[in-house]
Amino acid sequence: MDEPNDLIVVADHDEAVRSGFERLFGDHYKVACFAESEEALRFLKQNPATCVIFSCYHLPGRGGTAFLRASEMIVPQASRVMLTRETSAEAIKKALNEARAFIYLEKPCPQEELASALETALAHHKQQAKDRLLLERTLAGSVKLLIDMLALFHPEAFRRTGIVRKQALKIANEIGIRKTWELEMAVMLSPLGEALLPKQILARYRAARGLTEQERDVLDRSPAQTRDLLQNIPHLEKVSEFLYLSARGFDGSGFPKDGPTGEDIPMISRILKLLTDLWYASPEGGPDAAAFEALAIKRKKYDQKLLDIARKVLLDEGLEERSGQISECSIHSLRPGDILVDDVLTESSHELVLSRDHTLTPTTIRRLEHFHHTTGVRQPIRVERHAVPKEALDATG
Template identity: 75%
Template sequence: MEKARELIVVADPDENVQSGFLRLFGGHFKVVCFSESDEALKFLKQNTATAIVFSCYNLPGRGGIAFLRACESVAPQAARVMLTRETSAEAVKRALNEGRAFMFLEKPCKPADLVSAVETAMAHHTQLSKDRALLERTLAGSVKLLIDMLALFHPDAFRRTGTVRKQALKLAGALGMKKTWELEMAVMLSPLGEALLPQQILARYRAARSLSEQERTVLERSPAQTRDLLKNIPQLEKVAEHLYLSARGFDGSGFPKDGPAGKEIPLVSRIVRLLTDLWYASPESGPDAAAFEALTINHRKYDPELLQVARSVLMDDVPQERQSKIAECYIRSLRPGDVLVDDALSESSHELVLSRGHLLTPTTIRRLIQFHQTAGVRQPIRVERHEVKEEDLVGTV
């Protein structure tokens, strides 16, 4: 398989500039050229991992300064370089301050200088990517801790995150998504809006029962509340927007009423919407033909291509890479790494304590023990237990 090459985007209407970039760097990098800003931005939105963006100062469309500034939000890890004949102090100042350019190069630029600039910009992109990866791992750990805590107080709302996350990653692989961090965060945080809703409203909505005007108003505000809670957290701004639009139907139905439709809805939002509804349509054992048939009845709400891919990859018979077995355990014999097959319920009232699909940790096992000591937990508990090699147990407690 051919190794993926770093992507360089050139936005300049000068054909000599475009041919020069292709000649100098086409053998080592993937170079894509555009003559105006809008098409370049549209491309960048679909290729957010772009390494370097070159732009001329007087770029047709929105202009080079505004174009580079827009690139910062759609491809934040790309090194942005201004390449222009404008050499005034004012032009340089605007490129660096307003366009947030990493580098300013004067036309005409010697090939050696351009090669040196690409090497420097590529090193800058590499460092940005490493910093972003570290930040994402740190933030993901914090979100996971937050979800575990919220699941203790709102188990009904957060019961699906473990199962849906696995489905989302499988679906992302089939779609060729290279970056899944935003998707994973969106799935994990997607029940946040439900946790804020009164249970009677949520139950009536999920059962497709009629809602009063007041109840519908409360329901309509839920996506905005989720977005407002998350948008002020650094690096979660896009996740907040994805969740805000995840209640939007592919046909333009749903919330928000003035939102986008069709492919204009972000892919992450479309996936979250599809998998959330699939969860509620599925039995305890997971998605089946009847669940997909239920979604097909309201097929206009879902991306048809996405629905087809989901049906294909989530109902295949390919065995898991790691074999597992189902074990019936009493609480004292649960192990970290076990995955709940069924909901853990209280012994008397059948209240949800911990949801199916939850990956057990020492913390959650202690939670089950404590709950059992006070209120009682129905036992035995069925778990999916992966085979663990003897050497993997060394150093564990």
């Protein structure tokens, strides 16, 4: 018999209800039961693949309505079901509107009705997951196009995204984050706030020159600008919150002043804080021992476990061999899919045009051609080039 895969969470103070769920559905599904809200929420944070959440109305802790609302922020694709003896219009209204419950069931609930509700909730969850995957792919493509265009007009702000994205994925793999879409979106969009800042502030900060109190306040508030830009875009609400807290120190320092501390800071925000500061502390070749020592001096600002993991998986990343062939190209011989090995600079003033590790697209190649005609670009350009699949060559005839 196949092992059960779908995870069902039940939060109910009644032991008979919890044991009933395990007895009825334990052979076909993974069932996790809890008697109060906070332990259930901690479990959900560790199990983002939860499919259906059942809660009673008078749940010890924060109550069933607040629990289901909080669970939506943690596992938005899970279907939520309110199971209660409350039959008042006010209770139903709270369950459906405030708790955003998918189904409302009255206790005692017949076994057949409960099984039917579970099947309906599972089907809803699977459709939600399918729709979200399609939307994520579409949105990821749109964000990638947006970042490519912004990187051409503000290369200094966006030059770190390619490097930090690779670093973030290595850390995610090490700590067991399997779904990385929100992490990747957060990395790609993290420079938005900086791109709106005065360039002189960014230049002084990157050169490790002192900032006035007013300039430091403007710099620290860049995550708030990013959140304001993104929070109304569907499916980027959580990403905007991760970015808002990405300057928050593990010890409670940084922006926002009244924000969370320690492990209450979302993991993605902690990763962004660490990797952003590491990028500024690192030489052009990538993180070295000195960069990690610089962060260790202010270790209280970072999640120590993350800092140790980053040192383990990133310290020697500059020594890694690239998987593709390194080619020296003129602008006219660049291809979509080529990855820049070095920064692309102007021919005379050596200003940054496009940062290393940027994957070229037809749009960015055309932009480089136009830039070369007007200003001049240093050539040849070193790129990492992967072999074109045979079927693609056959298709082009």
